Amino acid sequence: MKRIVPFILILVVLVGGLLAVWRLSRPAPPSGPSGGSTPAPGSLPEGAKPAHIRGNPNAPVTLEEFADFQCGACGAYHHELKKIEAEFGERLRVVFRENPLYPNHPYSVIAAQAAEAAGVQSENHFWLMHDKLFENQKSWTEARDKDAAVAMFVDYAQQIGLNADRFMRDFNGEVVAQRLTQDGIRGRALGVQGTPTFFVNGKEAKGESWKPDGVRAMINEALRDAGR
Amino acid sequence: MTTPTRSPWTYIVAALLALVGLGDSIYLTVQHITGESLRCTIISGCSEVLSSPYAQVGSVPLAAIGAAAYFTVFSLATLAPFGYRFALPCLKIVVALMFLTTLWLLYLQAFVIRHFCQYCLLSAAVTTALTAIVFLPSLLKRRARDAN
Numbered sequence: 534m535k536r537i538v539p540f541i542l543i544l545v546v547l548v549g550g551l552l553a554v555w556r557l558s559r560p561a562p563p564s565g566p567s568g569g570s571t572p573a574p575g576s577l578p579e580g581a582k583p584a585h586i587r588g589n590p591n592a593p594v595t596l597e598e599f600a601d602f603q604c605g606a607c608g609a610y611h612h613e614l615k616k617i618e619a620e621f622g623e624r625l626r627v628v629f630r631e632n633p634l635y636p637n638h639p640y641s642v643i644a645a646q647a648a649e650a651a652g653v654q655s656e657n658h659f660w661l662m663h664d665k666l667f668e669n670q671k672s673w674t675e676a677r678d679k680d681a682a683v684a685m686f687v688d689y690a691q692q693i694g695l696n697a698d699r700f701m702r703d704f705n706g707e708v709v710a711q712r713l714t715q716d717g718i719r720g721r722a723l724g725v726q727g728t729p730t731f732f733v734n735g736k737e738a739k740g741e742s743w744k745p746d747g748v749r750a751m752i753n754e755a756l757r758d759a760g761r
Numbered sequence: 762m763t764t765p766t767r768s769p770w771t772y773i774v775a776a777l778l779a780l781v782g783l784g785d786s787i788y789l790t791v792q793h794i795t796g797e798s799l800r801c802t803i804i805s806g807c808s809e810v811l812s813s814p815y816a817q818v819g820s821v822p823l824a825a826i827g828a829a830a831y832f833t834v835f836s837l838a839t840l841a842p843f844g845y846r847f848a849l850p851c852l853k854i855v856v857a858l859m860f861l862t863t864l865w866l867l868y869l870q871a872f873v874i875r876h877f878c879q880y881c882l883l884s885a886a887v888t889t890a891l892t893a894i895v896f897l898p899s900l901l902k903r904r905a906r907d908a909n
Binding site: 535536538539542543546547550553554557558601604605606607609634637638726727728729730740741743744 | 780783784787788790791794795796797799800801802803806808809812828832835836839840843845
């Protein structure tokens with residue numbers, strides 16, 4: 534009998550380990566505005582206004598992204614998101630929210646300032662700078678210091694047709710600072726802890742749903758709910 | 762079957778440490794499988810380490826290999842005090858391999874990836890403690906024998 538005891542203990546740990554994997558791998562219960570402990574839609578901070586929207590403003594499905602321009606995962610997801618936007622076309626609108634992970638990513642805040650400063654001149658310029666920052670992420674992330682990174686942002690601004698002087702004024706201005714603050718407040722209220730974080734019609738994409746195919750499935754589900 | 766020559770507490774502590782390592786590795790494996798480890802977080806280092814090419818061997822997450830290793834250590838540390846003769850030598854081999862792997866991974870984090878992940882550091886601490894528990898009694902016994 535004594536010889537069997539260690540095998541029983543080993544079996545218990547094996548079963549416990551497998552159960553832990555199964556439990557942790559399961560999709561998390563829905564959170565976001567429809568979740569139990571999160572604030573009701575009415576009480577949620579709205580974030581920077583007007584929001585940066587790409588796609589059909591009246592689309593039945595909203596994909597809200599909280600991202601950090603210096604985050605490698607956001608840079609990688611940028612290409613996937615473009616494909617998703619192309620696939621769903623007029624049925625989807627994408628809202629972008631700033632969520633710089635400073636100090637982990639030391640240039641994340643100035644990159645967010647650069648995008649928002651471009652956005653002050655026009656919404657189209659925000660998205661041009663947004664794309665520019667993600668597509669050149671590796672270059673400016675490796676800049677030797679913040680001044681060198683800002684110089685690269687000014688160069689991007691000129692490439693997309695912005696007035697460089699105004700860009701720098703806005704970069705350091707109150708409007709940009711306020712937008713970052715407002716998006717930050719919304720992100721914290723929604724419990725955003727990493728980037729990129731996605732909400733599809735208010736429901737957070739977690740676990741498997743966070744992956745591109747999972748996001749697609751959530752958008753399709755939201756379209757079905759909307760009767761499209 | 763032989764009577765164990767070590768205090769059973771050595772094996773109990775080793776088994777408990779292995780459980781801590783197993784829990785840590787399972788968490789990291791699930792993070793890897795679900796893609797959560799790819800996300801950037803405010804906790805410095807983890808996303809850089811866990812999304813690096815060193816976080817998997819072929820298509821297998823390194824954390825899953827770690828979980829298998831910790832489970833093996835738990836099994837051997839459980840069998841040893843019950844007189845299974847093969848358990849202690851196997852335990853020493855597995856723990857030695859784990860310790861060497863830990864040194865390699867610490868080198869990668871410090872000099873190649875240049876970021877540290879606290880879950881990987883916890884695993885390194887557990888493996889180091891396991892190495893001390895498994896090898897120290899033999900070393901102390903040998904030193905005492907040499908002194909006599």
